[in-house]
Amino acid sequence: MEVDEAASALLARIGSLRQHQIKGKRSPHKPLLVLLALGQMAATGSSEVPWSLAEQKLAELISEFGTPRRTGAAQGAAYPFTRLQADGIWVLDRDVPMDQVGPLRQHQVTGRLERSFEDLLRARPALLEEAARRLVTSQFPDTVAPDVLVAVGLDPALLHAWRDADHTGRGTAALRRRSQVWRTSVLQAWDRQCAFCGFDGQIGGATVGIDAAHVRWFAFDGPDSLDNGLALCTLHHKLFDLGAVGLTAELTIQVSTMFTARTSTGRQVYELHGRELTRRTGTAPPAHAHVTWHTTQVFKGKPLSV
Structure with missing residues (x-):
């Protein structure tokens, strides 16, 4: 324009x-x-x-x-x-x-x-x-x-x-642009499976339904680095970005009391609460600073009681 x-x-x-x-x-x-x-x-x-x-x-x-x-x-x-x-x-x-x-x-x-x-x-x-x-x-x-x-x-x-x-959405070439290799690097580091539920679907050898998710949002100065990335299925990526699901300082998953579900399928999200991340040996976990940002800026309400 x-x-x-x-x-x-x-x-x-x-x-x-x-x-x-x-x-x-x-x-x-x-x-x-x-x-x-x-x-x-x-x-x-x-x-x-x-x-x-x-x-x-x-x-x-x-x-x-x-x-x-x-x-x-x-x-x-x-x-x-x-x-x-x-x-x-x-x-x-x-x-x-x-x-x-x-x-x-x-x-x-x-x-x-x-x-x-x-x-x-x-x-x-x-x-x-x-x-x-x-x-x-x-x-x-x-x-x-x-x-x-x-x-x-x-x-x-x-x-x-x-x-x-314009991948920044801010219309200025001088501003940050997304890394072209970050997504691939994150998926590879997490074995191309959801860090929350372990989903690892493929079609003909191509990963499907798995996203590279920023812990600290890119739009809010989150870096394209491995310690700011998680491989998440599309459902859990959405819930993570909406603040229905998050991480504790100990890197266990927490589910917000604001999330509700009526069916047994929906209630499977509750079962994530307290679970450790599914990651391969040697994969760097999200940095504490990025987790803290997500907890204070995105996660909604209070976590479920254990």
């Missing part, structure tokens, strides 16, 4: 949202709100997000794709809804106190993207897709990004152009 000065300013402003953290923890609250607004715009032509929608939908997005907070769901949504104004891309239709749910409900406040940005996105649909693509890939791994787009009403197919053109 050809990017002019106005488009560059918009993309740069949106890209800066990635830097926001709360007490050292990643905080995708503002990016999720912007993505929700982009989804609204793609569907209706307007980026307007009434608080009545944000209170429910944004709260759900934060719960599913964010990191847990010791606040109520509505309160968690009120933070980005009021504070995104400071980033210069979001406006509310009336002044209300920061972070307070009551006034948002009482006055039926509506937020929207800043008018000049909205006009630019409306005139150039490809820019809307580029903004969504850069934002979601800077915040979430490949396993989760498509789910985020679907949840906000955007087409996950827009990620395909990113994968073909």
Whole structure:
């Protein structure tokens, strides 16, 4: 996509949202709100997000794709809804106190993207897709990004152009690019089997259903190194990146109490809790620093009791 000065300013402003953290923890609250607004715009032509929608939908997005907070769901949504104004891309239709749910409900406040940005996105649909693509890939791994787009009403197919053109998702050649050999090296180091359940499916000698998973996400400065990689089946990779499953400091598997299942098949995930990683002799385990990052930034809730 050809990017002019106005488009560059918009993309740069949106890209800066990635830097926001709360007490050292990643905080995708503002990016999720912007993505929700982009989804609204793609569907209706307007980026307007009434608080009545944000209170429910944004709260759900934060719960599913964010990191847990010791606040109520509505309160968690009120933070980005009021504070995104400071980033210069979001406006509310009336002044209300920061972070307070009551006034948002009482006055039926509506937020929207800043008018000049909205006009630019409306005139150039490809820019809307580029903004969504850069934002979601800077915040979430490949396993989760498509789910985020679907949840906000955007087409996950827009990620395909990113994968073909720019593996960082941030549009700058000077930024980090993924190693072309890391995936192969990780799978080989873990004997091409899931480190959690041991699945090692093949078709005609080709590994199938096994991914190379970053412990510390690549989008958050996780290195393409063997001590930051696990071979995981696609199911456990997804659960790992969603924070339903994690690792302890002793490198045993922990399952979150937030994960639930009703069938015997689903409940097999519970059986992972307390299990040691399945790794071949000589394979370096994930580094403690990367495990700590995943535990504090991704793992949701509390682990199951032993």
